[in-house]
Amino acid sequence: MLYIHTFSATASCGRGCRELQQALFEGRSGLSPWPGPLPTYVGTVAGLDAVRLPVELQAFDCRNNRLAEQAVRTDQFESAVEAAVNRFGPSRIGLIVGTSSSGIASLEEAYCRKRTTPFGSSDRLGKTFELHATTDYLQKRLRISGPALTVSSACSSSAQSLVLAHQWIERKWIDAAVVAGIESLCMTALFGFRALNLIAPTPCRPFDRNRAGINLGEAAALMLVSNQPGPWRLAGYGESSDAYHITAPHPDGEGARLAMSRALILAGIRPSDIGYIHAHGTGTRLNDVSEDRAISRLFPPEIPVSSTKGWTGHTLGAAGMMGALISLLTLESGLLPRTLNTEERDPCLKSRILLESERTRPHYILSNAFGFGGNNCALILAGADA
Amino acid sequence: MKESVRLSGWGSVTDCGSPDQRMAGPGVDEPEIFTHAGLRHATQAARLCGLAAEQAREGAGYPPETLACVFSSALGELEITDQICSTLAEQPLALSPVLFHNSVHNAASGYWAIAAQSRNPCRAVAAGPFSYAMGLLTALGQVQAEPGTPVLYVYYEMTVPDRFRLVYGSPPARATAFILASAESAGPGSGPGPLLVFEIAPCGTRKPRDPATPGRPDPLPGTGRVEALTFLNGTFPLSEEHDLSLALSPCGSSPA
Numbered sequence: 144m145l146y147i148h149t150f151s152a153t154a155s156c157g158r159g160c161r162e163l164q165q166a167l168f169e170g171r172s173g174l175s176p177w178p179g180p181l182p183t184y185v186g187t188v189a190g191l192d193a194v195r196l197p198v199e200l201q202a203f204d205c206r207n208n209r210l211a212e213q214a215v216r217t218d219q220f221e222s223a224v225e226a227a228v229n230r231f232g233p234s235r236i237g238l239i240v241g242t243s244s245s246g247i248a249s250l251e252e253a254y255c256r257k258r259t260t261p262f263g264s265s266d267r268l269g270k271t272f273e274l275h276a277t278t279d280y281l282q283k284r285l286r287i288s289g290p291a292l293t294v295s296s297a298c299s300s301s302a303q304s305l306v307l308a309h310q311w312i313e314r315k316w317i318d319a320a321v322v323a324g325i326e327s328l329c330m331t332a333l334f335g336f337r338a339l340n341l342i343a344p345t346p347c348r349p350f351d352r353n354r355a356g357i358n359l360g361e362a363a364a365l366m367l368v369s370n371q372p373g374p375w376r377l378a379g380y381g382e383s384s385d386a387y388h389i390t391a392p393h394p395d396g397e398g399a400r401l402a403m404s405r406a407l408i409l410a411g412i413r414p415s416d417i418g419y420i421h422a423h424g425t426g427t428r429l430n431d432v433s434e435d436r437a438i439s440r441l442f443p444p445e446i447p448v449s450s451t452k453g454w455t456g457h458t459l460g461a462a463g464m465m466g467a468l469i470s471l472l473t474l475e476s477g478l479l480p481r482t483l484n485t486e487e488r489d490p491c492l493k494s495r496i497l498l499e500s501e502r503t504r505p506h507y508i509l510s511n512a513f514g515f516g517g518n519n520c521a522l523i524l525a526g527a528d529a
Numbered sequence: 530m531k532e533s534v535r536l537s538g539w540g541s542v543t544d545c546g547s548p549d550q551r552m553a554g555p556g557v558d559e560p561e562i563f564t565h566a567g568l569r570h571a572t573q574a575a576r577l578c579g580l581a582a583e584q585a586r587e588g589a590g591y592p593p594e595t596l597a598c599v600f601s602s603a604l605g606e607l608e609i610t611d612q613i614c615s616t617l618a619e620q621p622l623a624l625s626p627v628l629f630h631n632s633v634h635n636a637a638s639g640y641w642a643i644a645a646q647s648r649n650p651c652r653a654v655a656a657g658p659f660s661y662a663m664g665l666l667t668a669l670g671q672v673q674a675e676p677g678t679p680v681l682y683v684y685y686e687m688t689v690p691d692r693f694r695l696v697y698g699s700p701p702a703r704a705t706a707f708i709l710a711s712a713e714s715a716g717p718g719s720g721p722g723p724l725l726v727f728e729i730a731p732c733g734t735r736k737p738r739d740p741a742t743p744g745r746p747d748p749l750p751g752t753g754r755v756e757a758l759t760f761l762n763g764t765f766p767l768s769e770e771h772d773l774s775l776a777l778s779p780c781g782s783s784p785a
Binding site: 243296316 | 640646767
């Protein structure tokens, strides 16, 4: 069994779990107009420019690693890891980081400066731009030395990271793991999603009949997990591939349905045991419709469903862990967040999309993350005694 | 502690034709399995990995849709990253949607899943200089978590654009593929393959890396199918402190 001991959240609408929870209570979005050359809204983490890495790790300096550093300092995460190091030893603690683009923004900057000379060692590509750069940074920063991996399966990356932590701890390859989803804003994603006509010029409205696409956001979500009893647990997970299209989800949500039903089977529970579904809910028509079909084919119609992308934006590789983390906050507070900004549910949808927040105490929460390449990952989170 | 899985198939492919050949259109170095309409825009890495995967699968006899997969690469397709960053610096609004969706690290594995029509779990991972062994460890963990689903493991690195060669060198593009199944599985068709015995072992003090040549994973799987097997015998760096120790034992013998 994989238990979750502590977690740290850094997102546009809140630095730290308390601020994030407060934003969810108050309906305060982290989205703001992007100052760049595209008309859209983004979820930017304020204050990253002022974050300084420890002197001995200065070579890692870039926005993505500053975001990681900020997350380490938040919610007493660093001291929780120190305690785990003392308990298990550094080499028994693994690290699995989900990110879709890592520090690519630093490479974009180099090209924008019109440099023509070849890259060399002074460019620190391995410490800033490469996919594994932030994983390497976190490992050195937290002084842990177990197996360390970067998962980059687009928007399901960090949900898969939690699954891998479970698999490795079950095999006793490690005793504990730091699991992370870390994504900072980059031009590649902004202009790339714009090229796909998926960027909304307004704050995103998932599941709304007047939806206009996605907003991008940056976030870092960290968890410390082990097989020793803790306050929350990963009750189940399910993964699947659509085998359909490189960007578009299966129109009937077949892959999403398969992932969710595999998660239910592994958790040993019925669909009606799920008290709330934290949807992937990006705000594109294709995602909304296919996810709704998958949910409504599998679950009773009264189960509440919402998307929190209106608070954070779509945080891509970090989205899976953000979803898991918000699910833990929901288990704690009993507040099921509404789908912020969404006013009129798309009439073609069948699920009970929350337009107002509700209070209840779900025992099990299912959180979805779907990505390019047709990767689907559903996680079921629960309290330790559920 | 030593553990084991069954090696059911293996394959290895180097390069994918010259840039000119690539421009000549479909048919050049096209994996036979790439028939689905959704593969029109498949990347060079996807094709190279597809060729290696098909070699491995022919040996194993598993239908492609029965496999889960793990794809690992330290750098993915820097050629695409280079094109995107150049476009962003010049004319960001001209960025091609195909170039963008092909730039994700899981493009190669995503195209494979479409080609194979597999609904099973599919991951794309990286671990800098430890990408080969960490990717393999990820695949080994997947086999053991779901013993009923064999796993295709593909490790690949592509040729890097000129401006990256001082940092990453210029070895040819290559992909190596293994099909791993539970040690208890008999396997279809041609009978069970050898056992792959593995262990996570402390490596003692590793020689510090030359800071001038970071990035490239140490083991670079060789040119042919036979050489691929040398990457399942020996020790491979897993982290600063650990190796993945691998040994193939002949068919039918029990794990050590």
